[in-house]
Amino acid sequence: MAPRTTGSARADLITDAALDLLAERGMRGLTHRAVDERAGLPQGSTSNYARTRQSLLEATVRRLAEREVRVLAPGELPTPGPSASPGTAPDLSAPAGQDALIAGxxxxxxxxxxxxxxxxxxxxxxxxxxxxxxxxxxFFDATGRQFREPLVALMAAAGSPEPERHALSLVAWCEGLMFSCAAGSYSRSVPSEAELRTGFRELLRGMLGH
Structure with missing residues (x-):
């Protein structure tokens, strides 16, 4: 496994270069030598950081998750607290609470x-x-839990009787939109923020019944 040094400047440089290559050339274009060249580092630098292809892939997954956190900004979502029991979490089941969830x-x-x-x-x-x-x-699934588990807690706080299932529906809806707009036939028809708010509202209303 790659060393846990993704916070260092060199580690970030290497894994950001790996992500650039993936986006531009696909998985076949991701090699240790190519990462060195893209990052402008001496040959062997990426091998010193991640000896095997598996360790390079794990480091790249970890860096992707770090960058996704910055983009998706889970801190903008309402915080349900340690549990969704009455008195310890905001009332996301009320319309105003659901609006706050949608606003995030x-x-x-x-x-x-x-x-x-x-x-x-x-x-x-x-x-x-x-x-x-x-x-x-x-490894990929483990990094994904940082996004999935907060959504389960938020769905519970919103009054869902089946927060795991409803969180899956919410994730699947988002993933479907992302795929359609990034790699599917809607690449030129990305929804506006207002349209996404409407979609989230319809989805939550259908799942929660209010």
Whole structure:
């Protein structure tokens, strides 16, 4: 496994170069030598950081997750607290609470779709590779939990009787939009933020019944 040094300048340079290559050339274009060249580093630098292809892929997945956090800004979402029990979490089940949830979700998704489509291409390249590499699949899924688990808590706080299932529906709706706009037939028809707000509102109303 790659050393946990993604916070260092060189590690970020290497993994950002890896993401650039994935977006531009696909998985076949991601090699240690190519990363060195793209990053402007001496030959062997990427091998010193990530000895194997598996470790390079893991480091790239980790960097993708870090950059996605900055784009999606989960800190903009309402905080349900340690549990969704009455008295310990904001009332996201009320219309105003759901509006606050939508106000966090819609801008984040719009920002990703319009300003960072290259990260979406990287996400799909790595996700497909993970279907062929069980070790990477486990690593990819583990990094994804930082996004999934907060959504489950938010759905519980919003009054969902089945927060896990409803969180999956919410993620699937977002993923479907992202794929359609990044790699599908809607690349020239990215929804506006207002349209995304309407979509989120319709989805939540259908799941929660209010």
């Amino acid at each position: 979700l819609a801008p984040a998704l719009h920002r990703y779709l319009t300003s960072h489509p290259e990260l979406l291409v990287c996400r799909y390249e790595l996700a497909l590779e993970a279907t062929r590499r069980p070790e990477l699949r486990a």
